[in-house]
Amino acid sequence: MWLNVFExxxxxxxxxxxxxxxxxxxxxxxxxxxQRALTGFAGGVMVAASIWSLxxxxxxxxxxxxxxxxxxAAAGFWLGIxxxxxxxxxxxxxxxxxxxxxGPKSRAKKTTMMVLAVTLHNIPEGxxxxxxxxxxxxxxxxxxxxxxxxxxxxxxxQNFPEGAIISMPLHAQGKTKTGxxxxxxxxxxxxxxxxxxxxxxxxxxxxxxxxxxxxAAGAMIYVVVEELIPEMSEGxxxxxxxxxxxLGFTLMMALDVALG
Numbered sequence: 001m002w003l004n005v006f007e008x009x010x011x012x013x014x015x016x017x018x019x020x021x022x023x024x025x026x027x028x029x030x031x032x033x034x035q036r037a038l039t040g041f042a043g044g045v046m047v048a049a050s051i052w053s054l055x056x057x058x059x060x061x062x063x064x065x066x067x068x069x070x071x072x073a074a075a076g077f078w079l080g081i082x083x084x085x086x087x088x089x090x091x092x093x094x095x096x097x098x099x100x101x102x103g104p105k106s107r108a109k110k111t112t113m114m115v116l117a118v119t120l121h122n123i124p125e126g127x128x129x130x131x132x133x134x135x136x137x138x139x140x141x142x143x144x145x146x147x148x149x150x151x152x153x154x155x156x157x158q159n160f161p162e163g164a165i166i167s168m169p170l171h172a173q174g175k176t177k178t179g180x181x182x183x184x185x186x187x188x189x190x191x192x193x194x195x196x197x198x199x200x201x202x203x204x205x206x207x208x209x210x211x212x213x214x215x216a217a218g219a220m221i222y223v224v225v226e227e228l229i230p231e232m233s234e235g236x237x238x239x240x241x242x243x244x245x246x247l248g249f250t251l252m253m254a255l256d257v258a259l260g
Contacts, residue, residue, distance in 0.1 A: 004145060005133045008152045009195035012129060015156025016122070016188025019163025020181045023171050026164075033240055035161050036232050040241030043228035044248025045154030046220045052256040053132055053147040054217035058210040076211035080218020084124060088226065119187045122162075125155050125223070126191035128216035130198025135209055137199065147256040154252060158228065159188055 058073040065071065129152050135143040167184030171177055202212055232241025 002137075004149075005137065005199060008133050008148055009126070009129050009192045009199070011149075011152040012122075012125060012155040012159050012191045012195075013188045015159035016163040016191070017185040019160035019165075020167040020184025020187075022164040023167040023177050023180045023184070026168065032235065036234075036238070036241040037244045038157055038161055039228050040232040040244035041248035042154055042158035043224045043232060043241075044245040044250070045150065045157065045252040046224050046228070046248075047245075048249045048252035048256070049147070049151040049154055050217040050220045050224075052253060053143060053151050054128075054213045054220075057135060057143050058213040058217070061210045061213075072210035073214040073217075076214030077218040077221075079211070080124075080215040080220075081222050082218075083215070084219050084222035084226070087124070119190055122159070122188055122191045123194050124216075124219040125159075126194030127198045128220055129155060129191070130195035131202055131209075131212045131216040133195070134199045134202035135213060138202075138209065144256065146258070150252050150255040154248065155191075157248075159191075163188065 055073055055077065058076065059069050062069040062072045129148075132143055132148045132151055136145060136148050163184045166187050167180040170180035170183055175183070198212075202209065229245075232238065232245065
């Protein structure tokens with residue numbers, strides 16, 4: 001079982017590393033439609049995972065509360081939303097800084113802030129994976145191995161373009177391809193670390209699992225609504241993002257139910 005956990009918590013990191021590796025094969029950034037499709041698909045997977053892999057198991061664990069079984073899930077969900085809201089207040093938004101950046105020094109500053117923002121935003125995503133696998137290990141959270149794996153894959157898909165948007169600008173500013181790749185890859189290193197710490201921590205507090213699961217759901221929904229949906233809907237051909245969102249949602253729903 002621990003081997004499955006190790007594999008699961010490293011999958012999102014591999015998504016970042018593969019995205020960062022684009023610097024070796026591409027002269028430009030990922031095509032806009034490709035980014036939109038990946039973002040939409042990842043958003044659909046994460047929304048479905050938030051429902052079937054996190055919120056529903058959280059409420060199932062609180063069945064002893066009767067009609068108030070939703071209360072721990074609602075409380076944890078809002079804690080996750082507020083945590084990401086606070087994080088966004090502290091961390092400058094990537095798109096806002098991109099609009100303000102002008103000249104070589106500003107571009108370098110923007111890239112540095114981008115690395116910081118992506119790295120810190122990866123922490124709650126790593127926690128989300130860790131919470132799911134902690135629930136799987138506990139055996140009391142109604143979480144399936146397939147659902148946990150699908151969640152990890154969905155976050156890895158989202159991390160792919162993030163790795164690319166770090167490594168490629170760094171190379172454009174003069175870093176070697178290897179150096180830019182390493183920086184992009186290391187921005188995702190916080191995810192398996194955060195996931196592993198969460199697994200170890202959550203294992204000590206099984207009674208709090210409904211709150212932890214729904215906290216992860218709130219954090220993921222915030223990321224989807226605040227970052228992914230606007231990105232997939234921006235500009236022309238936004239229907240690509242919508243269709244891929246629906247595809248990701250359907251696939252995650254099917255995997256979680258079929259493998260459960």
